[in-house]
Amino acid sequence: MSFDTSPYRNSVLKVRDFMFGDIEKTLTLVNDQTVGAPNFLLALGLCCYTEYWGKLLLGVTKSHKRKSGEAFNAFLSRLDPAHYGNLIKIADPYGKIRCGLAHSYLIDGDAEINTGHRGYHGINYDPSTQKYVFWVGTYFDEFRAAVTSYIKGLESGSEDLNKFEDCMRDRPELV
Numbered sequence: 001m002s003f004d005t006s007p008y009r010n011s012v013l014k015v016r017d018f019m020f021g022d023i024e025k026t027l028t029l030v031n032d033q034t035v036g037a038p039n040f041l042l043a044l045g046l047c048c049y050t051e052y053w054g055k056l057l058l059g060v061t062k063s064h065k066r067k068s069g070e071a072f073n074a075f076l077s078r079l080d081p082a083h084y085g086n087l088i089k090i091a092d093p094y095g096k097i098r099c100g101l102a103h104s105y106l107i108d109g110d111a112e113i114n115t116g117h118r119g120y121h122g123i124n125y126d127p128s129t130q131k132y133v134f135w136v137g138t139y140f141d142e143f144r145a146a147v148t149s150y151i152k153g154l155e156s157g158s159e160d161l162n163k164f165e166d167c168m169r170d171r172p173e174l175v
Contacts, residue, residue, distance in 0.1 A: 003154040003161055008168035012056070016147055019049050023140050030115045030137075039113040040101070042136045046122075046143055047098040050075050053147055059163025062170060069094040078150065079142040083121050091125045097132060107132055117141070 003009055026042055029035050054060075054071030057078070072094045076084045087093055100108035107113070111132040122139020125132050153159030 001161065002157070003151075003164075006161065006165060008165060011173040012164075012168065013151075015052075016151065019147075020144060023049075027115065027137060027140065039115045039136060040105070042115065043097075043107075043113045043134045043139075044101040046136065046139055047072070047101055050079075050143065051098065053078075053150060056164050056167050057150065057159075059160065059166040061166055072098055075146065075150075078146040079139075080121060084123070087123060087125055090127060091132070093123060093125075093132075097123065097134065107134065 023042065023045065026038065026045075029038075051068055051072040054073070054075030055067070057074050058067065058071055060067045060071055073088050076093060077088065084093075096108040097111075100106055100111075109130055109132065111134065113134045113136065115136045117135065117137035119133060119135030119138045122135050122142050123132060124135070150159060154161060154164060
């Protein structure tokens with residue numbers, strides 16, 4: 001079987017298109033001074049989306065419990081293996097950023113969320129000050145490239161289609 005003939009192909013492409021469109025539309029609010037972009041929700045959404053793609057990558061099924069951190073870190077590493085691999089080792093971005101945003105409504109520790117594209121990476125961390133800066137625009141660029149690469153890998157056979165299908169099985173389809 002190939003990705004093109006997978007019963008889950010169309011669903012995951014719809015999810016990708018929804019996620020990209022969701023972030024792109026929300027980022028357009030950055031330049032609207034009367035509204036402004038919800039930087040917190042953008043950062044939280046991107047973290048949740050990162051975890052979703054990590055679950056596809058690892059083949060996490062509904063019966064797997066407590067795999068969210070592993071899934072998040074696995075896909076975060078795809079954004080830039082050297083940078084984010086090191087960040088995972090020294091700073092716990094899953095616990096401090098993703099869980100902080102989802103459960104405490106803030107990044108755990110000294111942090112800033114900026115909707116711009118100024119950071120060299122979407123998540124920067126200074127170990128000397130222990131400060132995080134989440135650059136939403138930059139992170140989205142990295143995230144979009146990693147998702148695109150993953151899907152191309154499914155299409156070419158360089159990514160594990162069985163893990164992808166295991167994860168998608170018995171999940172609702174986005175229509």
